[in-house]
Amino acid sequence: MERSIAAINRKIKKKQAQVCTVAELKERVKTDGISAVAQTVDVVTTGTFEPMESSSAVLNLGHTDPPMRIRQCWLDGVLAYAGLGAVDLYIGAAQPAEDPDSERGGGHVIADLVAGKGVQLRALGQSTDCYPRASFDNVISRDTINQFYLFNPRGLYQNFIVGVNGGDRPLYTYLGPLYPHLGNAVYCNPGAIAPLFNDPELKLIGIGSRIFLGGGIGYITGEGTQHFPLQKRLANGTPIGPGATLAMVGDAKTMNPKWVRGCYLRHYGPSLMLGVGLAFPVLNETTVERCAISDGEVVAPVIDFAIPRRVRPTFGLVSYAQLKSGRITLEGKPVRTAPLSSIYFANQIALELKQWVAEGQFTLTEPVAPIPLDRPFLSQDGWDPAMNL
Structure with a gap:
């Protein structure tokens, strides 16, 4: 069969x-x-x-007016990575809030956005000829941003x-x-x-x-x-x-x-x-x-x-x-x-x-390639100068 x-x-x-x-x-x-x-x-x-x-989210905010190239950003006081495109952000679930007394982090920000809640955005930019704006503060939600993966x-x-x-x-x-x-x-x-x-x-x-x-x-x-x-x-x-x-x-x-x-x-x-x-x-x-x-x-x-x-x-x-x-x-x-x-x-x-x-709402997909089954598990033991790397 x-x-x-x-x-x-x-x-x-x-x-x-x-x-x-x-x-x-x-x-x-x-x-x-x-x-x-x-x-x-x-x-x-x-x-x-x-x-x-090891969860994370990728967000695209959309451009401000005048445009801005974000290079530092915080979402509800949690640092997000801004070294992507001008208004693309990456936030990790395990990133803690910068307030040492807070028990919130990136996971809470992601969960709040999924729930449709507002999240405080604070962004600093690198002023250039095409991106002159230097800072931006706003409240964002899943409905006010473009992609949210x-x-x-x-x-x-x-x-x-x-x-x-x-x-x-x-x-x-x-x-x-x-x-x-x-x-x-x-x-x-x-x-x-x-x-x-x-x-x-x-x-x-x-x-x-x-x-x-x-x-x-x-x-x-x-x-x-x-x-x-x-x-x-x-x-x-x-x-x-x-x-x-x-x-x-x-x-x-x-x-x-x-x-x-x-x-x-x-x-x-x-x-x-x-x-x-x-x-x-x-x-x-x-x-x-x-x-x-x-x-x-x-x-x-x-x-x-x-x-x-x-x-x-x-x-x-x-x-x-x-x-x-x-x-x-x-x-x-x-x-x-x-x-x-x-x-x-x-x-x-x-x-x-x-x-x-x-109910017919979820069909199965043929994989386009298998998951590799031959991967070793490597660790870091310090650099050996004799390796000439």
Whole structure:
């Protein structure tokens, strides 16, 4: 049994496609088996809602009168990069406000713009013959600017780590607070329902694939930064730690503020909670077999953040079934666990995407090229003069 994306899309357009979320598929496989599910299901939808600090936005303001070439700019007190065109701006979700007492950052600015709120603009320019204006202050919104794109250089991890703290003082990290003496363990992946756990070899998506991004339509633009498909893997193909990542882009003017939210991690900094969903075509039984994995069949490494090194000690691997139970055991001690991602919202995104497909509003796209699977993971260890670079 083999299907094509074109054949599935014909069914979607006629509103005849059989669609289920990945959580629903896993339950159906338990009762009906892989072969029967593969015969009856056309599309499987997945989702995740988690902090993605490598998110950003590109804005085009439109020209002032007289024209201005912006070279420094702040949006609600958050520095935006202006080294592009005259009135093009780039703002990162993790950029903090310049007020040291503020708990806002680029993620909050992006979320406010998505929600249609006004944002204070302060800009300084480089006066030239064609751009004479030197400064400009205004309030902007998504409706008063031209392009407003959400861009994620690294927006979706295939897997991640579990953070713990074996030291004697609290640590404030990108996973949130980690309490001393193994006081808690934090993970940031919804487990077996996570999009890329269900397509471990990235055979169902690629460059150009249409996705759910922030409640609107987005596209995969390529491999994400820190893409590491060569991560060690279990027999089922899933990575034992951070593996593949994706870069994504979408029109932020069409997004839903429910799925784009600014957040702040105490004593660490701002980020952006973002909802992403992937729809997989059921091409054959292998697709269903991959999507049938359970939380007991996917694992993550437990990393001690008390050691301030790039490579930190690990307490070994734990399954997502153990993590979701609320307790894991480390060195004979029970340790509380909590997800930084929202498992509830991950399922809600999969359900919303399922509805889009079932109603013929979301068709699948043939990738124009695959995501590379041979990328090594490089790090910086200082310059060696002997290398003659």
